[in-house]
Amino acid sequence: MSTPSSLPERVSVTKTLPKTIQGIKKRAKKICLLGQKHAESLDIVARELGYRDYYQAQQKLASGETLPERAEHQSRHSVFLSAYWRDTDTKPRSAGCETLEVFLPSPLNTIVSKHQATYARNLEGFRQEAPDHLEMISNANSQARAWELLVRAALTLQFMEVTGLRPATSQKQRQALELLTDFPSKDHDSLWIDSASGMWIMLDEPYGHVNELSMVEKRAAWITEKSLHLTKPAWAGLYYPDNAIPHLISPSADLLSTVTVNLEGLSPIAVVPSGEQEWLGVSGPYNARFMSPARKASGVARRARPGTTYGFSKGAVEYHRKAGYPLLWRPETPLSQADHKRVGAELQCLMISPMPFKAYQKIRTWCSTLENWMYSEYREADREKSFDDTYYGGEPSVYAAVLDQVSALKRIREIVIDGYSECKPRRDLLKGLEIATAIVEGQATK
Secondary structure: OOOEEOOOOOOOOEEEOOOOHHHHHHHHHHHOOOOOOHHHHHHHHHHHOOOOOHHHHHHHHHOOOOOOHHHHOOEEEEEEEEEEEEEOOOOOOEEEEEEEEEEEOOOHHHHOOHHHHOOOOOOOOEEEEEOOEEEEEEEEOOHHHHHHHHHHHHHHHHHHHHHOEEEOOOOOHHHHHHHOOOOOOOOOOEEEEEOOOOOEEEEEOOOHHHHOHHHHHHHHHHHHHOOOEEEOOOOOOOOOOOOOOOEEEEOOHHHHHHHHHHHOOOOOOOOOOEOOEOOOOEEEOOOOEEOOHHHHHHOOOOOOOOOOOOOOOOOEEEEEOOOOOOOEEEEOOOOOHHHHHHHHHHHHHHHOOOOOHHHHHHHHHHHHHHHHHHHHHOOHHHOOOOHHHOOOOOOOOOOOOHHHHHHHHHHHHHHHHHHOOOOHHHHHHHHHHHHHHHHHHHHHOO
16 A cells, blocks of 8 residues: 655645735745746746736836735645656666646636546646646656656646636537638647637647748638638747747637737746756655645545556456556456457458447447457467457458348357356446447337
């Protein structure tokens, strides 16, 4: 059993912001990163207070104006990001857990929901482990990669907080991507929705070739033809910060202008270690199970990542595990190779036969799964001739008639019932065959 760990106790969930010019300067010195200009730190603090930049803060506060109302009671909220890594290229192999704390004007829950995180650029591989903690589900392949992924996740949170944009999640929202399908040299695009107006913005992040005059003109002409608007903010971007070239596209010129102004010159909330720049997070052992302040305060035990715990399934055996993914199980008693070949021959015929797509999907999924079971059931030395062609590689014939397809599915079902002992994986397979059969039979009544 791994032991829970946390960042040093000095960490607090919120930090009070300064209210004077001197306070801004003092705070800027404190948060200034190695290699970062002091002016950039001043701008960061000013934006946390609700101003556009430090110059605006100077003007407003010098004139006797009080802080923006939202900043009077504003605190800086700690958000924790963690990632695990295993590096098999080092000798000996190495592994660890990295945790990065960043500070944002708003709590994590108000910036991104659990559902939205799965659609947001750089957050796809994370889950909300606690109200103040995002945890990467799978493993990175090195410590450097873990640092990079955590920094990019932090940049996405900053982008969402600053712009008010949220990732498009519904099919209706994502229809805008169809309009942008043939946008010249579109690359690494992500679709965002303005939470206030519901209007969309696409973030397009191609590489430097889009700066060539011919491509600039081609893209501009396309934008004009589609009655859209495009800006190119002086900002690092999300996909490959400071390497890809971020562009914003939207049907709303006003929204585009507002978002562009908010992003122009935005100093990154975190940076990837390089040269003399040290990692500003905490590096711990692989079995560390970081518990954020909010998780501790809840008194509720944290969940283990998928694929990192052991389980039991009666009549079944685990045959594959990978951190971040559900455990894969198969029946404990193997199906004979002869029966595998009979099932494989039927499935190959079904997969080239005309049928509803949903039925085809079910059949294809279980064909792949049964092949995985077969390779797990028989070691290489025990495999018979043409073993590799059992599920893919034969000479199948088309089952053109619905009756023939149903008969084939029933034959597969009988082989599975007779050959595999009772267990959940077998029940799941039979359920899949039942659904596919019902769909195929249904087309005969239409």
